[in-house]
Amino acid sequence: MNKKKIVLGASIGNCVHVAGVSHFLDLAEREGYGVVYLGPAVSIDSLFEQIKKYKPDIIGISYRLTPENVDLLLKQIDSRRKELSYCPMWCFGGTKPVTQIAQKYEMFAFISDGTDDINDSIRFLRGDKLQGGSESYGKNFRERVNQNYPYPVLRHHFGLPSMEDTINGVEKISEAKVLDIISLGTDQNAQQYFFNQNNMRKEYDGAGGVPIRTKEDLKCLKQATQKGNYPLIRCYSGTEEVFKYAEMLVDTIDNAWTAIPLCWYNELDGRGTRTIENSIVEAQQLIKWHADRDIPVEINEPHHWGLRDAHDVMSVAMAYISAYNAKKLGVKDYIAQYMFNTPSGLTFSMDFAKILAMIEMVESLKGDNFRIYRQTRAGLPLFNPDLDVAKGQLAATTFMQMAIKPHIIHVVAYCEADHAASAEDVIASCRIVKGVIRHTLSDMFSIEKDSEIVKRKEELISEAKVLINFIENRFVNYEDPLANPEVLAESIKRGYIDAVHIVKNSKFRGNLTTKFVDGKCVAYDKETGELLDESTRLKRLLEIENSLLNKIS
Structure with a gap:
């Protein structure tokens, strides 16, 4: 021994x-x-x-x-x-x-x-050479996480309207040794028209991120990370020509992992021209493309519903459906993102209950060939434009996030409600988060045992299962309904899966309305004010469907 x-x-x-x-x-x-x-x-x-x-x-x-x-x-x-x-x-x-x-x-x-960073102390204790280059910190996602856990690795979004400024910023962030993964933010022109640049609109250059126009641009950004703590770099998937875009990211920046929404980046949100039917098919194919290459996958889906004021049950159900699709498509390393503070009217305790419900549903799928990594982040609506107030909010939400022992914290800069983060803002935000981690890592506080939180968690799991079982039974003649793109598209069109902000028309026929009650986001009947459990909400949708069918016949 x-x-x-x-x-x-x-x-x-x-x-x-x-x-x-x-x-x-x-x-x-x-x-x-x-x-x-x-x-x-x-x-x-x-x-x-x-x-x-x-x-x-x-x-x-x-x-x-x-x-x-x-x-x-x-x-x-x-x-x-x-x-x-x-x-x-x-x-x-x-x-x-x-x-x-x-x-x-x-x-x-x-x-x-x-x-210095607490990770340096950990690496010293583990016998790593502190000046050992990228190998010392972890050359890929799995190594980085495994070498650090239970200390979470930090990810931050970064991309400025100028290539030169973004490259310089990446170098500053790398040298500061506060961030493990730089999540590259490209402008919408790049995401949508990189392979059809004649369609780009000049006035939108740099809107929302760095204006990537060549593969060399991406290689230069990767090179800028080769110093300090050698942060990994990753980039969001494109919204058009998605397979060519994915291959380019792997070839140029060795994309640390991919983030793909299952049901978005299409006509639903205006971030692309694809129909929802086609985009779900392509999303599944893109997930499988990365799975076949053993690249970790994040399906950044559940929070899209919460950001659009869907009720809490919807986010929990979509967290499960997203993970189910990932497992079905062969993903081995699945990154489950849990966005706190979304929608913004949730209290911290009821928000935490929703996150716990999502985790329990998602991790029921865990297995030897399906590893799940918890990634947390703050919701953008949380932050106040007053930067001093926002710093306090960043610390508060990080404290809550640490209670679920995340593998990754997706840091959101405290300044986001005022301006896009500079390199200095990224570094400062990461240091705030690290300060909270330092004081909570070894603390065994048990917020999840609070009786009201437990009650709400169980309620959400039960209600999410009602929605999931409804979809499975409604489309019982389809093979594996929860992973069937036709079923998912049709469920959104009929409003079984719905969000308040989806523009309703002849194609998208949902009627969801929500409000906040006791810190929870719940479905309700706008005319009567009645709160709706999931069985009642879905039953009323079926009644409307049947009424329309009777009129047609």
Whole structure:
């Protein structure tokens, strides 16, 4: 049996500040080390007595007082290291001015001034070379997540209206070592007309993101990530020529994963000209295309319904249907995105109940060949245009997100309600999120056990199953209805799957109206004010259908 490695930690000299040492030892213990905590104001003599007693593999010392005083202490330690019969690894923590003194001593394998990322401490404890290039951080999505968990990796959207500014921004973000995945935002012209650029409208260049016009543009952005912590890079799927677009992203930026909506980016939302029937077929084919190449897939579907004021049941049902389709199409690594604060009228507790319901439904599909990664994010409607208020909102929603132990946090810049994020805004937002993670990672708070949250979660799961079973029974003559594009399209057209913001016409015949009651988004009858459970809502839709059929006949 392998002997457990030991980390010994102490604040030396007359320094009584031990929070940093204690936190480092907590990380070490979580990484499987045995830990020895000597406490504050440990003399050099006492330090070496304990080193000889425990023979630790790593010695972590800290000093947070006057820089001039630490120099004498470190000289003593450096001189006395020869007393030891073996060569342990030494690391040091302190304020910036103090660590500048420590950097003069070659004995330290790792120095932390408190502004570095917690991941650097974890990587040091795992024996990774801190200057080891992309391999040290993880060359792909799976490596990145597995090397960090339970610390979530961070993803952030970034794309400015200028190629030059975007490249420079990617370099700044990479060098800051605060972000693991840069989610490239391209302008709508690129998403829709990259392969038909004669159709681009010049006045829309740079609207919504970076104006990618050549494959070389993408390669330059990938190259800009090759520094700092070597963040992965990914990009949203195109809205036209989707297979050529996907292949281009794999070839140019080694797309970390793909994000594909099942039912959107078409006539429903105006982000493309495809019919819903064709887009669902293409979405499924595109999901399978990536699955066949073992590329992780995110189906960024459920929040699209919540953003358009669908009731909570709809988001829960669509979370399950999305994951079901991914599994059916052969995806092995599925990224389930959970957008908090959507729609914006939800209270934190009822929003959390909805997220828990989604997780339970989605993870009922989990298996050896279908791995599920939880990705959380804040909803855009949450943020206030007042930037100071928005910073507080970002911290608050991150606290809630950490309660579900995410693998990925999709950071939304606090400034989004005021302006598109610059590189500096991205870095600042990531640092806010990291500050929250640092104080919640080891906390075992159990918000999910609150009785009202449990009650709402169970209610949503039950109601979502009503909708799912209804679709399966209504289209019982179709093979595998939940993964059948014709069934999904027809369910949207008939309003079984519906959102308030879908423009209703002869093709899309739903009549969903919603309102907020006790912090929940629920369906109701606009004329009578009656709240509608899912059975009643669907029954009334059938009555309208039958009435129309009778008129026609």
